[in-house]
Amino acid sequence: MRVSDGVIEGYDSKVDLQPEHASLPDSVAQKFPFISSYRTFRVPSSVDVANLVKCQLAIASFDAHGKRQDVTGLQLPGVLDDMFAYTGPLGAVFSDEDVCLYLWAPTAQDASVCFFDGPAGPLLQTVQLKELNGLWSVTVPRDWENLYYLYEVKVYHPSTSQVETCLADDPYARGLSANGTRTWLVDINSETLKPASWDELSDEKPNLDSFSDISIYELHIRDFSAHDCTVDCNSRGGFRAFTCQDSAGMCHLRKMSVAGLTHVHLLPSFHFASVDDNKNNWKFVDEAELAKFPPGSDEQQAAIVAIQEEDPYNWGYDPVLWGVPKGSYASNPDGPSRIIEYRQMVQALNRIGLRVVMDVVYNHLNSSGPFGVSSVLDKIVPGYYLRRDINGQIENSAAMNNTASEHFMVDRLIVDDLLNWAINYKVDGFRFDLMGHIMKNTMIRAKSALQNLTRDVHGVDGSKIYLYGEGWDFGEVAQNKRGINASQINMSGTGIGSFNDRIRDSVNGGNPFGNPLQQGFSTGLFLEPNGYYQGNEADTRRALATYADHIQIGLAGNLKDYVLITHTGEAKKGSEINTFDGSPVGYTSSPVETINYVSAHDNETLFDTVSLKTPIGLSIDERCRINHLASSMIALSQGIPFFHAGDEILRSKSLDRDSYNSGDWFNKLDFTYETNNWGVGLPPRDKNEENWHLIKPRLENPSFRPSKNHILSVFDNFVDILKIRYSSPLFRLSTASDIEQRVRFHNTGHSLVPGVIVMSIEDARNDRPEIAQLDKRRSSQAVSIPGVHRSIHRAQKNNSSVRST
Missing domain, CATH: 2.60.40.10 (Immunoglobulins)
Structure with missing residues (x-):
């Protein structure tokens, strides 16, 4: 069809629509709130709508004299669902x-x-x-x-x-x-696709009494073993590396598991677009040559960028099909290898005491349209699976090709896919990328479907499967414009976790989108200024105290009803304390609804964040201490602690803020502890050039580079802090009421000592409190707690690097 000189041409038939005086039905307005005020018309009952939807359709409006006013296409998901x-x-x-x-x-x-x-x-x-x-x-x-x-x-x-x-x-x-x-065409239940003892794996799952016992280690599959020489060269970078039980990487994971770590979160491992499955097509840089360039050179990044679309590296947040393991991680992308080897990976991690979380990306798709191998859903039912604006354009706020879980069959596909991974691969949890772009009803339905799985019927105990995700509220779904979405505040009371950016930003300072020099509680705000703040000293002191309030709410499970004596001396609930943009700090109803973290795959690593924000003259010993302080705040918090792989060994990406396509070179993990990958060149121009003037002098400064002893010391401290968390159930309280009754903060109000947080957690008899003092100051601070004698925790007594506080 076309419009020529104001006349519609090329159509086969037309239907006169009947105006409705009533507004849209409530069910329609709830499903599509952004069009709730639109005028309503009815298709005559004599029309065969089932055949109509197979055609090209247009709507034309006319004035009282029959003159055409406007013409537009149709969006059909509502009628297709009905x-x-x-x-x-x-x-x-x-x-x-x-x-x-x-x-x-x-x-x-x-x-x-x-x-x-x-x-x-x-x-x-x-x-x-x-x-x-x-x-x-x-x-x-x-x-x-x-x-x-x-x-x-x-x-x-x-x-x-x-x-x-x-x-x-x-x-x-x-x-x-x-x-x-x-x-x-494969039967996923075929015995030939099962590793030995696969059906018995549910009986071997690591124990998990409560979701409050969870701690999470976020890991990219290729990062784990790409540089691990203790792994067979044909297995490096893929699923099979996890079956090498004596590799450096598996020994590292085992040490953390023994200390208490419960879950490994694997970045996307389904079929995504950005890495060629055929290994013969991969291109590599000569790492020995790159190592010859200076630490602040732009030569390394230029070499990486030149082949980055043809190398084997990408995080994988560009989904094509959700239900099949990624072929580039398998020894052979054709046939059974990817299925068998994924199962072997889950089995191997479970056997060293670690449950497996899968990173799922249901909020968008890599491609759309009728052509190209990476477009699938939009070929089958065009215009249905993707969310569109009022002009019919695909929404791209989630990266590209936003999906629409408010549509019945999209919601169904998501839940079916989760069941596939839970039943067929025995995955123990799911992390939802941009969860806020998914509808709350979908998340609740997913949780119910998974938790109804039983070992007798499905071979899986669904009650142990944990869900969490990014509850950011932005784009076309913001403020429930497309229905009630799975944003942080909306998820309160669901038992589904969301990432707590409040504690992240308060510990680090600023936010990932602001100036990288903005300081926070751990990085020296007020106490060790880096020169960024030129304002009144009273302002930075007040900002530090505000950050301390936010951290303390986070330490108390980020509960909306937890009452804290703030730095102003007022008693306020978590929901009554606001972030700098006016959002409530506390928003959860249960500690298992907060994922407390200071770093993740996005943005700089923890060590890189510390290196950017702290004063240039600070010693490497102090930077290591700050790294440990930040990790300790997360490890000792109520809620679910979340750690980015390598933060426990000072991992650096040479200050790259977005390493999703920066190759093995910038993403290197070294489980021999010889290096933390600091100073391997200026990070790629695309996402970092505007900060090269800050990055270059730091990378070139030898005082920023830690030694192996520094790395080992930080790792030992991290293991100790995990042991402390799992030494007492007081650090893992499972209900809001327990936290409200037992968790107290002692350095609060007008007279607080800046840079010191003191938290106590009392047991049932109120006579044996666990005490955690988190101290940013270089010197010990005496904050008295009447009637309490303090000593170093037994897990730390043999660690010479632990301070008396």
């Missing part, structure tokens, strides 16, 4: 005799399935699918198992305004060829 919402089987369903394929595609005009001989072999046969109420299906012989296939869908696509014939993977694929060029 008419075609489906809860039956999808994907490939295997029986003893045959395999049934089910594809939901209500707007498709035709659909068939093409079967291929192998991942790159010729077309064998094309089989027509039959449709019933939007569901297309076909039954094929069981001996077709292990063939590869693609769906061929004839469908109108709004991005081209044409009826297109699209070739797409199965949205419910459980196996893929390299780079997802074809779907592998």
